Amino acid sequence: MLKHDQLYIKQQNKQWVYELIKTKEPLTKPDLVKHTKMSPTSINRIVNDLNSENLIYEKDNDTKSVGRNAVFLQINRDARCSIGLEFDMNVIRMGVINLKGELTYMKEVPFSVRENPDLAIDKSVSMMNEIILEQGIERAKILGVGVGLPGYIDDKKGKVIHSDQLIWKDMNIAQLIFDKTDFQTVVDNELKMQAVSEKHTWKENEAETMVLVGIGSGIGAAVLINGEIYRGSSNTAGEIGHSIVNPNGNVCKCGKVGCLASYISERSLIQQAAIAMQAESMADLAHYYEQGQPLVKSILEQAVMYLAIAIGNIFTTYDPKLVVLSGQFFEYFPRLKTELEIRLNQYSQHDDTxxxxxSTLQNKGVVLGAGIVAGERFLELG
Structure with missing residues (x-):
């Protein structure tokens, strides 16, 4: 037992040193001793291990100075990589992420993902092989694949329990991709994946406790507490789309009355407008809104009102340092940001605006986050 404990401590120390170099590079060995309180001998051993595994490299300080120049340690960011994959309703996105957590390449292919899970998996594998060939990536350098998609996900098994948007059910995505590629695969809800990339985007002290709210074909959230994803008992924490904002309101497709999603999802907004006019897309609604069409203006302002209530409740419940809004809603209707601030001031106890x-990540957030998660999950530091 003692030997096992010692091995575990060594692995943890190695992971700690690696993460310090990764997040605070360039660092010297004395810097690492100062940060970790480990002995110089232990730091030397760990640095030599990481060097031999080609995960870090040493760089001389070019500054002219008296005495011996410092040697800086940096991540060898291209020594390994991971693949980030997103399944959206009408598109598959895929990217390559290096050890530093940087998106070095991304590809987006229109594809009708809905109701075609097997074809979507085959298409994603084909894309993966094309990218590996085009980018000249050695398969041995690929740590694994991270997949983000909307729906209820069993992240431990890599299984889609149910996805309303994609109409997928009971699919072990991780196993399917592994069987076709031999790459270890991790699967999670797309907002939980994007929350990881948002964490890497914002200042560390801001992102430690953060809620990401995604508004698109549906609406949901991902919660970060102390830098870690909060999942709840069944990985459904953050499913705010089916929280009730008006018990006497719209009937949601889930069967309940007054769900937030029944007011602000793309489908519900278009359906509400289509009763009185030709409206088939968010672009149509944006056109009517810019023209000052009264019904569309009313529908959108009502949606923002309920969104403000939901965000106010998030601030009250979690008290995050940051709430990040993502998705196309405010890209189509940027002027509604002001309306949201006005409403939020009405429904919040503090100046939460x-x-x-x-979010500044646009369509890259899920792919980047999924790749980061895969890289961190499957990099083995023995």
């Missing part, structure tokens, strides 16, 4: 940010 200062803690609202808008």
């Amino acid at each position: 200062k803690r609202i940010k808008y």
